[in-house]
Amino acid sequence: MNNRSAAEIAMKSRHYTALDRGIMALDSVFADLVGTDSIRRKRPYPAATCVTTDLEEQERQHVSGLMRVNHAGEVAAQALYKAQSLTARDQELKKSMQQSADEEVDHLVWCKSRLKELGDHPSYLDPVWYLGSFSIGLIAGCFGDKWNLGFLAETEHQVVKHLDAHLAQLPESDNRSRSILEQMREDELHHATTAETAGAEELPGRVKSLMNLTSKIMTKIAYRI
Ligand SMILES: [Fe+2]
Numbered sequence: 001m002n003n004r005s006a007a008e009i010a011m012k013s014r015h016y017t018a019l020d021r022g023i024m025a026l027d028s029v030f031a032d033l034v035g036t037d038s039i040r041r042k043r044p045y046p047a048a049t050c051v052t053t054d055l056e057e058q059e060r061q062h063v064s065g066l067m068r069v070n071h072a073g074e075v076a077a078q079a080l081y082k083a084q085s086l087t088a089r090d091q092e093l094k095k096s097m098q099q100s101a102d103e104e105v106d107h108l109v110w111c112k113s114r115l116k117e118l119g120d121h122p123s124y125l126d127p128v129w130y131l132g133s134f135s136i137g138l139i140a141g142c143f144g145d146k147w148n149l150g151f152l153a154e155t156e157h158q159v160v161k162h163l164d165a166h167l168a169q170l171p172e173s174d175n176r177s178r179s180i181l182e183q184m185r186e187d188e189l190h191h192a193t194t195a196e197t198a199g200a201e202e203l204p205g206r207v208k209s210l211m212n213l214t215s216k217i218m219t220k221i222a223y224r225i
């Protein structure tokens with residue numbers, strides 16, 4: 001049993017005060033940003049069985065930029081799921097969000113591992129992405145579960161499109177990055193379907209466009225720093 005599952009079992013069997021919960025929330029925010037990867041990852045690294053091929057310097061830089069964007073997106077996903085599971089009213093919904101959040105932890109760790117292999121670093125603005133996404137998640141949560149779910153479903157659909165664009169840009173020889181992004185794509189699509197099955201409301205077109213614009217700005221910045 002790893003530390004995470006031991007903590008989860010302990011949480012379920014005890015009664016916590018509001019202060020306890022506040023401290024645990026802060027502790028988990030810290031874990032999201034700097035947690036120990038070997039403890040947090042639940043599924044094997046998709047690239048583990050792929051042959052390593054050398055990339056040209058220009059290719060390496062481009063793939064690093066893409067993986068930095070993906071890592072920043074996963075940092076934002078952690079914050080989003082955390083905020084939305086805090087505001088969700090339905091207990092079953094909270095559980096389902098936690099399951100999706102666990103898969104997002106895998107994505108976060110995989111992207112970070114690939115960045116390390118490429119000799120590059122995550123975005124220096126990760127705390128900003130985290131805080132921004134956490135705030136947006138709290139706001140979406142205040143509108144009630146069906147809009148909360150609608151926001152999640154739309155986010156996941158936009159992430160799938162974005163991953164498709166990244167997959168198309170990867171050098172043909174970079175099977176390691178491809179295996180990671182393909183598994184992430186499959187998971188994100190499943191997260192979107194889960195939210196829709198749970199009763200997601202379709203967001204108005206203007207909200208979707210605003211979300212798209214926000215993610216484009218974030219993408220452009222995280223690619224560089
Ligand atoms: Fe993800």
Ligand SMILES: [Fe+2]
Pocket residue numbers: 077100104156187188191
């Ligand atoms: Fe997701």
